[in-house]
Amino acid sequence: MLQKEGQIRIPAGCAISGIFHRDGARENGARIIESIRTMHDRSNGLGGGFAGYGIYPEYADYYAFHVFYDTQAAKDACEQALERHFDIVDLSRIPTRRHPRITDEPMIWRYFATPLQTKLASSQLDEREFVSRFVIRINHTLEGAYIFSSGKNMGVFKANGFPEDVGEYYMLENYEAYSWTCHGRYPTNTPGWWGGAHPFALLDTSVVHNGEISSYDANRRFIEMFGYSCDLLTDTEVITYIVDYLGRKLGLTYPEIANVIAAPFWSTIEKQPPEERERLTYLRNAFASLLVTGPFSILVGFTGGLMALNDRLKLRSMVVGEKDDTVYIASEECAVRVIAPALDRIWTPRGGEPVIVRLNERGNP
Amino acid sequence: MAIDFLYPQYEVVRNYDRCIACRACERQCANEVHFYDPEFQKMMADESKCVACHRCVSLCPTRALKIVKTDHTFKANANWTGKAISEVYRQAGTGGVLLSSMGNPEPYPIYWDKMLINASQVTNPSIDPLREPMETRTFLGKKPGKVERDRDGRLVPNLSPQLELNVPVMFSAMSYGSISYNAHASLARAACALGTYYNTGEGGLHQDFYQYGPHTIVQVASGRFGVHKEYLEAGAAIEIKMGQGAKPGIGGHLPGHKVGPDISRTRMIPEGTDAISPAPHHDIYSIEDLRQLVFSLKEATAYKKPVMVKIAAVHNVAAIASGVARSGADIICIDGYRGGTGAAPTRIRDNVGIPIELALAAVDQRLRDEGIRDQVSVVVGGSIRNSADLLKAIALGADACYIATAALLALGCHLCRSCQTGKCNWGIATQRPELVKRLNPEIGAQRLINLVTAWDHELKEMMGGMGINSIEALRGNRLMLRGIGLTQKELDILGIKHAGE
Numbered sequence: 001m002l003q004k005e006g007q008i009r010i011p012a013g014c015a016i017s018g019i020f021h022r023d024g025a026r027e028n029g030a031r032i033i034e035s036i037r038t039m040h041d042r043s044n045g046l047g048g049g050f051a052g053y054g055i056y057p058e059y060a061d062y063y064a065f066h067v068f069y070d071t072q073a074a075k076d077a078c079e080q081a082l083e084r085h086f087d088i089v090d091l092s093r094i095p096t097r098r099h100p101r102i103t104d105e106p107m108i109w110r111y112f113a114t115p116l117q118t119k120l121a122s123s124q125l126d127e128r129e130f131v132s133r134f135v136i137r138i139n140h141t142l143e144g145a146y147i148f149s150s151g152k153n154m155g156v157f158k159a160n161g162f163p164e165d166v167g168e169y170y171m172l173e174n175y176e177a178y179s180w181t182c183h184g185r186y187p188t189n190t191p192g193w194w195g196g197a198h199p200f201a202l203l204d205t206s207v208v209h210n211g212e213i214s215s216y217d218a219n220r221r222f223i224e225m226f227g228y229s230c231d232l233l234t235d236t237e238v239i240t241y242i243v244d245y246l247g248r249k250l251g252l253t254y255p256e257i258a259n260v261i262a263a264p265f266w267s268t269i270e271k272q273p274p275e276e277r278e279r280l281t282y283l284r285n286a287f288a289s290l291l292v293t294g295p296f297s298i299l300v301g302f303t304g305g306l307m308a309l310n311d312r313l314k315l316r317s318m319v320v321g322e323k324d325d326t327v328y329i330a331s332e333e334c335a336v337r338v339i340a341p342a343l344d345r346i347w348t349p350r351g352g353e354p355v356i357v358r359l360n361e362r363g364n365p
Numbered sequence: 366m367a368i369d370f371l372y373p374q375y376e377v378v379r380n381y382d383r384c385i386a387c388r389a390c391e392r393q394c395a396n397e398v399h400f401y402d403p404e405f406q407k408m409m410a411d412e413s414k415c416v417a418c419h420r421c422v423s424l425c426p427t428r429a430l431k432i433v434k435t436d437h438t439f440k441a442n443a444n445w446t447g448k449a450i451s452e453v454y455r456q457a458g459t460g461g462v463l464l465s466s467m468g469n470p471e472p473y474p475i476y477w478d479k480m481l482i483n484a485s486q487v488t489n490p491s492i493d494p495l496r497e498p499m500e501t502r503t504f505l506g507k508k509p510g511k512v513e514r515d516r517d518g519r520l521v522p523n524l525s526p527q528l529e530l531n532v533p534v535m536f537s538a539m540s541y542g543s544i545s546y547n548a549h550a551s552l553a554r555a556a557c558a559l560g561t562y563y564n565t566g567e568g569g570l571h572q573d574f575y576q577y578g579p580h581t582i583v584q585v586a587s588g589r590f591g592v593h594k595e596y597l598e599a600g601a602a603i604e605i606k607m608g609q610g611a612k613p614g615i616g617g618h619l620p621g622h623k624v625g626p627d628i629s630r631t632r633m634i635p636e637g638t639d640a641i642s643p644a645p646h647h648d649i650y651s652i653e654d655l656r657q658l659v660f661s662l663k664e665a666t667a668y669k670k671p672v673m674v675k676i677a678a679v680h681n682v683a684a685i686a687s688g689v690a691r692s693g694a695d696i697i698c699i700d701g702y703r704g705g706t707g708a709a710p711t712r713i714r715d716n717v718g719i720p721i722e723l724a725l726a727a728v729d730q731r732l733r734d735e736g737i738r739d740q741v742s743v744v745v746g747g748s749i750r751n752s753a754d755l756l757k758a759i760a761l762g763a764d765a766c767y768i769a770t771a772a773l774l775a776l777g778c779h780l781c782r783s784c785q786t787g788k789c790n791w792g793i794a795t796q797r798p799e800l801v802k803r804l805n806p807e808i809g810a811q812r813l814i815n816l817v818t819a820w821d822h823e824l825k826e827m828m829g830g831m832g833i834n835s836i837e838a839l840r841g842n843r844l845m846l847r848g849i850g851l852t853q854k855e856l857d858i859l860g861i862k863h864a865g866e
């Protein structure tokens with residue numbers, strides 16, 4: 001029998017695309033679906049997904065949990081756990097439309113919730129740590145339940161299928177986001193499990209990733225020391241945890257995170273002025289086990305921003321386009337041009353050089 | 366007595382058609398195997414003295430010599446082997462403890478040879494080290510696990526003292542006394558040129574070698590020979606030797622006849638006296654005592670140098686390593702049961718301790734399970750024979766490797782395992798001036814540089830094949846290894862899958 005993700009490590013190639021409105025303008029999912037559709041051949045129908053930021057303004061202060069359930073028993077158990085730790089203000093099936101190429105769907109539920117104050121206080125954790133531990137525990141221990149989205153005012157939508165079909169399936173035309181990322185998957189060998197599709201997310205950090213990292217087990221065995229459990233055995237999962245650990249737990253900035261996971265070569269570091277050389281050497285040495293090698297291009301979504309990053313050799317293609325306050329990032333230029341034919345500028349970031357975009361004063365009043 | 370007679374293990378075969386009786390073999394052999402018989406006008410040999418070091422073979426100008434294992438045999442017996450019988454005769458004749466040198470030669474499993482390395486293709490490109498940067502620079506030392514910033518938000522460098530290695534290989538501890546001045550000079554110069562470190566061993570540091578201090582690890586062992594403030598300050602790091610893979614649980618013994626004026630001065634002991642290292646450190650009877658020594662040494666050197674603790678791979682090595690990691694040590698060095706020695710009781714060398722592969726895998730996993738792997742670096746030795754062993758060790762979780770036997774081989778050692786006699790014909794494990802001068806430190810250093818450079822090339826080649834372009838992404842990357850011909854239990858301990866999985 002074929003093993004599913006989590007039982008075996010499955011390498012994958014892929015396509016990624018993202019749209020970011022610096023001014024906070026929101027658009028529905030139509031164009032991001034168009035963008036990824038153009039790169040159809042970079043996926044093989046075994047996984048696609050989207051992340052949208054700013055999609056739940058009415059519940060902006062609540063954690064939005066998106067959950068896959070294989071069985072009613074898993075759903076009951078997960079809901080019991082949720083109720084023990086959270087105040088649930090809304091719950092529903094996530095709306096979908098029937099789609100001929102999206103089959104074998106699990107139950108897909110959404111909960112807007114906030115931690116119970118008494119539980120939170122007695123845990124002596126900050127709120128985000130409390131929530132992340134809850135998510136990791138459910139995903140690690142509760143068979144048949146999988147929380148695949150857990151941020152505030154953002155959400156992940158993913159499935160087994162081609163990404164454009166996944167977008168239609170989830171009716172993304174009904175969601176409006178200032179930041180969209182999406183992913184089409186080309187795994188080499190998988191029975192296709194919904195949880196294995198991208199984006200991968202923890203709290204409001206979501207990652208879509210094209211590539212196969214050769215440092216996987218070094219990164220995994222390191223990050224698991226800090227309470228993370230890499231249950232999916234995918235590169236994207238471990239990258240998400242690394243970003244969460246460095247950013248949320250240690251307080252590194254996104255440029256610093258990029259300097260750790262796609263650290264400059266020593267030969268490059270040596271050419272820097274003394275202060276910069278010392279800083280880069282420090283980051284590389286202090287967090288050596290979180291260096292990611294092998295080909296990757298990733299989009300890291302977070303509240304109010306987006307980071308695009310290539311591996312330091314740039315072994316995966318990625319281009320960035322700009323038009324007014326909107327930034328487009330994709331594996332191939334065609335995926336940008338199809339939705340934004342006239343751009344102010346388009347360029348190819350160098351390997352290891354992060355492109356970080358954030359809401360400006362209009363978008364972030 | 367006749368029953369004590371043992372037929373020599375090796376025979377000297379001389380081709381008299383080639384031998385010109387130049388007597389080079391005679392001059393070269395400190396064991397006095399060869400002699401010229403004026404009556405017959407030919408070279409003769411007393412093979413009972415031969416240790417199979419190949420010095421004569423290597424220097425014979427007409428290639429007239431070879432050494433062969435004798436085919437003289439006891440009646441075949443799978444249980445009472447010739448070796449077992451001979452050892453009984455020797456002990457019955459002398460009442461003594463059997464002594465041996467260098468690492469355990471017995472046919473135990475070699476796990477390095479039962480692990481295979483991965484390569485990338487199709488989904489992930491391999492990387493050509495001739496065209497792309499391939500990095501093997503490594504830092505050893507405790508990592509901070511948190512960041513601090515100054516008032517302007519700039520990162521404050523909060524790292525403990527670190528060792529920077531251009532290649533993940535260091536020369537392991539061998540004392541001045543157990544090996545020669547010229548051997549030490551070779552190691553020191555090579556370490557400087559390679560951007561790595563050599564280790565003084567427990568015999569102190571010769572005054573001439575203080576100039577190599579930035580590439581020297583100074584050792585503090587149970588005998589405390591040659592330990593003083595300048596010594597501690599001279600090195601880049603200080604290593605506390607708690608154990609040695611070749612002889613876990615016991616100390617060391619440098620016989621008085623090796624303690625000449627230079628060694629006497631360096632070790633700070635009288636000339637001609639035996640230098641005996643006690644089995645334990647007599648100020649360390651428990652882990653809390655080790656912590657005190659670690660911090661004593663840090664105090665003595667103003668917290669400017671990393672402190673390493675070297676332990677032998679024994680059964681509960683993972684628990685010991687965990688204790689060491691919590692004792693304030695910056696680097697743990699684990700020495701496997703194949704590790705070399707200048708002299709050890711044979712029974713201990715051949716029966717005590719466990720393979721470094723298993724010890725490393727257990728320690729690395731244990732430190733990760735406890736969430737403290739980042740608080741300490743792990744260096745392993747005993748025995749790393751080539752760059753594939755090195756790569757596998759790093760993939761299992763080592764930060765770097767120690768080599769000593771391989772380094773001595775590079776200097777000319779032929780592994781005759783007779784170091785304890787002090788008559789090393791290659792000028793390595795001897796203090797006799799006429800033998801020591803056979804080892805030219807310039808050439809010796811160059812050969813060590815060649816060896817490590819070659820390994821570094823091979824390491825990069827294999828890393829590139831795996832799609833990894835930096836050594837830190839290889840460290841602990843056990844998915845890059847597969848076992849071959851191992852039981853599930855062995856695979857579980859090594860933390861790797863079987864080939865085909």
